[in-house]
Amino acid sequence: MKEPRYSGVNLNSKRRATLSDVARRAGVSPVTVSRALRHPEMVSEDLRQRIDAAVRLLNYIPNHLASALASTRTQIVGVIVPSLTNGVFDDYLGAIQDVLNPAGFQVLVSNVRYSDQLEEKAIQTLLGYHPEAIIIAGVDQTERSRDLLRHSGVPVVQTMDITDDPIDLNIGLDHTAAGAAAVRYLYEQGHRKIAHLTARADPRARRRHAGYQRAMDELGLSSEGLVALQPRPSDIEMGGTLFAEVLARVPDVSAVFTCNDDLALGVLFECQRRGIRVPDDVAVIGFNDLDFCVASVPTLSTVSTERLKMGTWAAETILEIVRGSGKRPAKTQIDVGFSILSRGSTAVAATKAEKRARTA
Amino acid sequence: MKEPRYSGVNLNSKRRATLSDVARRAGVSPVTVSRALRHPEMVSEDLRQRIDAAVRLLNYIPNHLASALASTRTQIVGVIVPSLTNGVFDDYLGAIQDVLNPAGFQVLVSNVRYSDQLEEKAIQTLLGYHPEAIIIAGVDQTERSRDLLRHSGVPVVQTMDITDDPIDLNIGLDHTAAGAAAVRYLYEQGHRKIAHLTARADPRARRRHAGYQRAMDELGLSSEGLVALQPRPSDIEMGGTLFAEVLARVPDVSAVFTCNDDLALGVLFECQRRGIRVPDDVAVIGFNDLDFCVASVPTLSTVSTERLKMGTWAAETILEIVRGSGKRPAKTQIDVGFSILSRGSTAVAATKAEKRARTA
DNA sequence: TGGGCGATTGACAGCGCTTTCATTTGCTCC
DNA sequence: GGAGCAAATGAAAGCGCTGTCAATCGCCCA
Numbered sequence: 001m002k003e004p005r006y007s008g009v010n011l012n013s014k015r016r017a018t019l020s021d022v023a024r025r026a027g028v029s030p031v032t033v034s035r036a037l038r039h040p041e042m043v044s045e046d047l048r049q050r051i052d053a054a055v056r057l058l059n060y061i062p063n064h065l066a067s068a069l070a071s072t073r074t075q076i077v078g079v080i081v082p083s084l085t086n087g088v089f090d091d092y093l094g095a096i097q098d099v100l101n102p103a104g105f106q107v108l109v110s111n112v113r114y115s116d117q118l119e120e121k122a123i124q125t126l127l128g129y130h131p132e133a134i135i136i137a138g139v140d141q142t143e144r145s146r147d148l149l150r151h152s153g154v155p156v157v158q159t160m161d162i163t164d165d166p167i168d169l170n171i172g173l174d175h176t177a178a179g180a181a182a183v184r185y186l187y188e189q190g191h192r193k194i195a196h197l198t199a200r201a202d203p204r205a206r207r208r209h210a211g212y213q214r215a216m217d218e219l220g221l222s223s224e225g226l227v228a229l230q231p232r233p234s235d236i237e238m239g240g241t242l243f244a245e246v247l248a249r250v251p252d253v254s255a256v257f258t259c260n261d262d263l264a265l266g267v268l269f270e271c272q273r274r275g276i277r278v279p280d281d282v283a284v285i286g287f288n289d290l291d292f293c294v295a296s297v298p299t300l301s302t303v304s305t306e307r308l309k310m311g312t313w314a315a316e317t318i319l320e321i322v323r324g325s326g327k328r329p330a331k332t333q334i335d336v337g338f339s340i341l342s343r344g345s346t347a348v349a350a351t352k353a354e355k356r357a358r359t360a
Numbered sequence: 361m362k363e364p365r366y367s368g369v370n371l372n373s374k375r376r377a378t379l380s381d382v383a384r385r386a387g388v389s390p391v392t393v394s395r396a397l398r399h400p401e402m403v404s405e406d407l408r409q410r411i412d413a414a415v416r417l418l419n420y421i422p423n424h425l426a427s428a429l430a431s432t433r434t435q436i437v438g439v440i441v442p443s444l445t446n447g448v449f450d451d452y453l454g455a456i457q458d459v460l461n462p463a464g465f466q467v468l469v470s471n472v473r474y475s476d477q478l479e480e481k482a483i484q485t486l487l488g489y490h491p492e493a494i495i496i497a498g499v500d501q502t503e504r505s506r507d508l509l510r511h512s513g514v515p516v517v518q519t520m521d522i523t524d525d526p527i528d529l530n531i532g533l534d535h536t537a538a539g540a541a542a543v544r545y546l547y548e549q550g551h552r553k554i555a556h557l558t559a560r561a562d563p564r565a566r567r568r569h570a571g572y573q574r575a576m577d578e579l580g581l582s583s584e585g586l587v588a589l590q591p592r593p594s595d596i597e598m599g600g601t602l603f604a605e606v607l608a609r610v611p612d613v614s615a616v617f618t619c620n621d622d623l624a625l626g627v628l629f630e631c632q633r634r635g636i637r638v639p640d641d642v643a644v645i646g647f648n649d650l651d652f653c654v655a656s657v658p659t660l661s662t663v664s665t666e667r668l669k670m671g672t673w674a675a676e677t678i679l680e681i682v683r684g685s686g687k688r689p690a691k692t693q694i695d696v697g698f699s700i701l702s703r704g705s706t707a708v709a710a711t712k713a714e715k716r717a718r719t720a
Numbered sequence: 721t722g723g724g725c726g727a728t729t730g731a732c733a734g735c736g737c738t739t740t741c742a743t744t745t746g747c748t749c750c
Numbered sequence: 751g752g753a754g755c756a757a758a759t760g761a762a763a764g765c766g767c768t769g770t771c772a773a774t775c776g777c778c779c780a
Binding site: 035072 | 760
């Protein structure tokens with residue numbers, strides 16, 4: 001008895017149909033088949049039907065590698081993200097695919113897990129596929145990564161952050177300004193002891209932290225003991241742990257700004273565990289506006305960023321360039337800004353009104 | 361003034377270096393360069409160094425497409441997932457990449473958003489890249505999808521679910537059994553009015569629902585008014601909405617089993633909003649064991665599945681097959697089972713003890 | 721000192737497709 | 751009725767790389 005084997009790996013079993021197989025079957029030349037598939041309007045109705053029949057009969061699927069090699073159009077766009085676990089990048093990736101897939105482009109995603117080294121390797125690997133463009137999150141690539149990208153000769157879009165010195169195209173927002181704005185918002189609500197919790201100091205989180213610090217300084221507030229930092233990747237639980245640290249040092253902390261929503265939710269849970277009322281005793285504001293922000297109790301205030309727009313613009317701009325045979329677009333940089341969503345976890349008067357209404 | 365253009369698209373500017381460029385530069389033949397890169401041990405030390413120097417000088421990056429075409433080894437594995445938003449698939453994908461990337465394989469991910477139609481298209485597209493294997497979540501592909509996969513001649517691993525009629529290899533768990541087990545667990549805790557909330561009726565969620573129903577029937581319990589179903593994709597908020605529905609029909613519902621953790625968390629929040637105590641008034645159990653289950657207040661009981669193991673096994677088995685030149689592995693199907701994690705949201709005695717301790 | 725062997729290197733063909741240019745066919749028009 | 755033209759099809763070349771086999775170069779031993 002022979003062991004079963006896979007034909008894709010075992011060469012002597014029947015191989016997949018090729019263009020020529022289809023051509024032979026339909027009684028035409030290979031070129032005609034190619035045309036019938038790529039530019040059906042250039043082929044007579046009669047042949048087109050015969051060819052379609054042969055394609056179906058043979059289960060023919062064009063070899064994209066061969067096609068890309070011959071045409072020097074790979075129809076591939078490389079996308080580099082630092083994380084998939086993070087809800088932010090799902091939406092962003094989805095937006096990119098929604099634009100690119102219908103246009104016939106395949107997205108090659110590389111998750112580099114916030115590692116510069118993996119990022120360099122990913123860029124190299126990606127370039128091996130000769131993508132027609134690269135979309136990369138962040139503006140803090142290593143010098144080698146920047147070199148690779150610049151030498152690649154393809155459009156590069158840096159997203160999620162903004163810089164004076166983009167590799168090529170750039171859409172993002174100023175995280176320092178966003179961090180500062182969150183602090184100022186809390187200040188206006190009457191808070192003075194404003195804490196900041198931050199985890200996995202990726203460049204954007206670091207900028208938000210810097211923004212926090214700058215605003216505190218400008219407002220003449222001391223941040224002594226109010227900052228808790230954890231180099232490990234953030235998760236919900238960690239929000240509680242970091243808040244506990246601050247609480248131990250500054251028991252009368254009145255507001256918390258976290259570098260992302262996960263930590264903020266963790267703070268919410270920790271408060272619940274300790275019987276600390278939010279927002280009455282402590283106000284909480286997160287960053288990103290993930291789904292759960294509107295579902296939690298209380299709802300979570302947060303800094304909202306235009307992650308869908310960043311993905312969409314990156315993808316659309318690439319299509320424009322590729323279709324316009326390489327012409328650079330009019331706009332090469334966009335600051336999408338941010339906005340502060342004021343919800344239950346930082347409510348001041350509203351909460352009290354709500355309470356009054358309930359007890360009434 | 362000339363408009364700036366991208367060289368990758370504009371043909372008359374300098375193109376990327378090829379093998380031959382490197383060969384010319386190093387004064388050797390192209391084959392030798394190829395060997396120096398693929399099988400360095402077959403080339404003399406002297407040449408290897410000259411070639412490496414030329415590679416670096418020219419910023420040479422091998423064209424993976426050409427290499428794959430010539431060698432008929434693409435080093436690509438296609439992975440089809442129904443969602444990325446869902447925390448489950450991040451972990452799973454991560455596990456697959458952790459095995460495959462170090463082995464030199466590139467993972468081509470396709471997110472088909474729970475759509476059969478997109479899945480068919482994705483399979484077709486993927487096959488165009490001649491992957492060496494395909495890993496696909498679920499066992500409920502359309503007949504056409506199954507045909508495509510079978511005819512592809514490459515190993516196919518179906519994951520996340522288990523079936524009597526696998527396309528090829530299969531690792532997963534019995535969702536019907538898992539749903540039933542959750543119900544029985546609640547029953548043993550003394551619950552009788554057990555509700556089930558379910559959203560986006562994907563096949564696995566449907567099986568969990570069937571399991572719920574079967575167990576209820578077997579236990580002689582009525583599920584009248586206790587099931588809330590919503591075809592839209594689930595999110596945390598929806599957990600609250602669905603629970604409210606049930607509550608309106610059956611005010612004395614005593615336990616809730618949800619088709620995933622998101623809904624369960626939503627139920628938790630809804631209870632908090634309404635002043636319903638969990639687990640004292642209502643017990644809650646979710647499905648999947650996502651991160652937040654251990655962070656929430658109370659912690660969330662859930663049915664835990666081995667998503668990492670499923671990804672790892674799928675990837676490792678593929679490597680085994682590809683390296684073993686197509687030999688099928690000894691084991692072609694694995695049931696990884698599931699386990700019920702009993703935590704705060706379903707605690708009985710424990711909660712009371714805890715409370716006593718606190719008030720003491 | 722010459723045959724033979726292993727270690728290196730190169731020539732050639734071809735992976736499956738597309739691009740370019742040539743050829744064929746069927747008409748129209750004066 | 752033949753020049754002229756558009757539409758449809760095909761032939762040849764080549765995208766960048768690798769597999770196969772042939773050629774070359776020492777170097778060892780009889």
